[in-house]
Amino acid sequence: MDDHSRLAEPQAIRLRHAWDADHELMLRQAAEIAMDFRRSLNERFQRPERSFVEMRQSFAAPLPEQGMDGFAVIEELAALAEPGLATMTGPRFFGWVMGASHPVGVAADWLTSAWGQNCGNHAATPAAAACEEAAANWLLELLQLPGESSVGFATGATLANLICLAAARGELLRRVGWDVEANGLFGAPRIRVLIGEEAHATVFSGLQLLGLGHDRVIPVPTDPMGGMKLGDFEAAMKRGNEPAIVITQAGHINTGAFDPIGDIAEIARRGNAWVHVDGAFGLWARACPETAPLAAGMDKADSWATDGHKWLQLPYDCGFAIVRNSEAHRRAMAITASYLPAVAADERNPAHYVPELSRRARGFAAWAMIRAFGRQGIAQLVAHHCRIARRMARVLSEEAGICVLNDVLLNQVVVRFGDDDLLTKHVIARIQKDGICFAAGAEWKGQWIMRLSVTSWATSEEDADHSVAAIIGAWRQVQAEAA
Numbered sequence: 001m002d003d004h005s006r007l008a009e010p011q012a013i014r015l016r017h018a019w020d021a022d023h024e025l026m027l028r029q030a031a032e033i034a035m036d037f038r039r040s041l042n043e044r045f046q047r048p049e050r051s052f053v054e055m056r057q058s059f060a061a062p063l064p065e066q067g068m069d070g071f072a073v074i075e076e077l078a079a080l081a082e083p084g085l086a087t088m089t090g091p092r093f094f095g096w097v098m099g100a101s102h103p104v105g106v107a108a109d110w111l112t113s114a115w116g117q118n119c120g121n122h123a124a125t126p127a128a129a130a131c132e133e134a135a136a137n138w139l140l141e142l143l144q145l146p147g148e149s150s151v152g153f154a155t156g157a158t159l160a161n162l163i164c165l166a167a168a169r170g171e172l173l174r175r176v177g178w179d180v181e182a183n184g185l186f187g188a189p190r191i192r193v194l195i196g197e198e199a200h201a202t203v204f205s206g207l208q209l210l211g212l213g214h215d216r217v218i219p220v221p222t223d224p225m226g227g228m229k230l231g232d233f234e235a236a237m238k239r240g241n242e243p244a245i246v247i248t249q250a251g252h253i254n255t256g257a258f259d260p261i262g263d264i265a266e267i268a269r270r271g272n273a274w275v276h277v278d279g280a281f282g283l284w285a286r287a288c289p290e291t292a293p294l295a296a297g298m299d300k301a302d303s304w305a306t307d308g309h310k311w312l313q314l315p316y317d318c319g320f321a322i323v324r325n326s327e328a329h330r331r332a333m334a335i336t337a338s339y340l341p342a343v344a345a346d347e348r349n350p351a352h353y354v355p356e357l358s359r360r361a362r363g364f365a366a367w368a369m370i371r372a373f374g375r376q377g378i379a380q381l382v383a384h385h386c387r388i389a390r391r392m393a394r395v396l397s398e399e400a401g402i403c404v405l406n407d408v409l410l411n412q413v414v415v416r417f418g419d420d421d422l423l424t425k426h427v428i429a430r431i432q433k434d435g436i437c438f439a440a441g442a443e444w445k446g447q448w449i450m451r452l453s454v455t456s457w458a459t460s461e462e463d464a465d466h467s468v469a470a471i472i473g474a475w476r477q478v479q480a481e482a483a
């Protein structure tokens with residue numbers, strides 16, 4: 001038996017030890033494929049052409065024994081995946097609150113992957129750490145949050161919420177003499193968690209992971225738009241004197257509503273409390289003079305979570321965990337090990353503000369996107385989306401049987417058809433089948449609704465008008481079928 005044949009390199013993939021022309025060809029090919037996809041989005045059906053079941057069949061294959069040339073792998077991946085891709089970056093995608101990964105962010109992201117910097121440590125990668133720090137400073141200025149705050153670059157708002165809540169938990173317990181980072185929660189003094197009844201589901205996952213439990217919260221009643229009722233909050237605060245984490249929301253996922261965060265923070269300050277803001281998209285209202293009044297007083301809070309991949313149009317994944325008390329932030333997150341270079345007191349290490357040590361350098365794309373828009377560009381984008389949302393709401397509500405259920409103050413529109421769950425579901429199904437625009441449904445206050453989120457940089461007024469006409473057309477068709 002010939003032992004050498006087993007050790008020999010597989011035929012299809014030669015183990016290459018240097019950069020060569022084939023690598024360049026493959027990377028260029030990937031860029032071409034990506035650009036073809038993005039170019040096609042305006043004309044495409046605004047939904048995946050194939051279902052999950054079909055896509056599963058496409059990808060079902062035994063583990064390959066032999067390798068394959070990289071160029072062919074990329075072509076195969078693209079051919080298999082494309083029919084099941086959603087048009088999330090398309091101009092008429094209104095399903096869920098998501099951004100649309102702007103080409104500048106994508107390009108910076110390509111560089112980030114190619115540069116391959118492990119962004120844990122500033123000594124190892126000075127460029128990534130410095131760029132992230134610069135982006136963090138810009139972000140605080142854009143969102144008009146306290147300059148002393150620290151910023152962690154996380155995967156998204158889910159993790160950003162968790163990070164902020166970890167800092168809150170640690171700081172509140174430290175104030176009553178308990179070191180939760182060292183000693184954990186067993187035997188710790190109790191802390192309360194007050195939260196609006198219509199908080200986002202992901203906040204509860206944070207509570208669950210932090211040992212605070214998603215069911216032991218004190219829910220605070222909300223008004224018809226989903227904002228916390230101040231009187232009820234004040235009463236709930238007075239009902240106990242244990243330290244309290246107060247979780248507020250800037251931007252309800254259906255209505256776009258804000259909790260009265262400035263007033264909440266005033267009341268909370270009188271107790272031993274930490275006010276956190278889940279502002280995944282709503283925090284960006286502060287970056288636009290027209291919408292800033294909605295988000296006034298929010299700078300009185302202690303921590304803020306927001307997304308980069310929503311209103312800032314960054315590619316996934318990017319979220320920001322912003323904490324006023326940077327010591328508490330660091331205590332909750334910092335990892336220390338002897339092999340990691342030490343950090344001077346005035347130096348910022350990216351890994352100190354997120355749970356991960358090794359991660360991609362998210363600061364490059366964040367820096368590039370803020371640089372590309374500028375303060376004015378971001379303000380214009382937010383204003384543009386809010387204007388489009390109002391326009392869509394106005395035209396929709398002029399049609400008999402269509403009701404817009406929310407005050408459209410931000411970028412969200414809640415629509416119901418014929419005041420009926422089934423009819424509303426039928427219109428949503430019809431719209432998704434037609435593929436002119438994409439919208440999805442939700443159950444809100446016991447009723448089915450269609451949600452429209454205007455958050456794509458690519459959405460024009462014509463796209464909005466085209467989409468509204470399609471929605472009205474779908475509604476008329478559903479009525480005709482029901483008659």
Ligand SMILES: *Cc1c(COP(=O)(O)O)cnc(C)c1O
Nearest residue numbers: 097156157158200202253280307
């Ligand atoms: C989107 C969103 C989240 C979750 O953010 P991810 O980026 O999906 O992790 C949390 N809260 C609100 C209000 C949101 O809109």
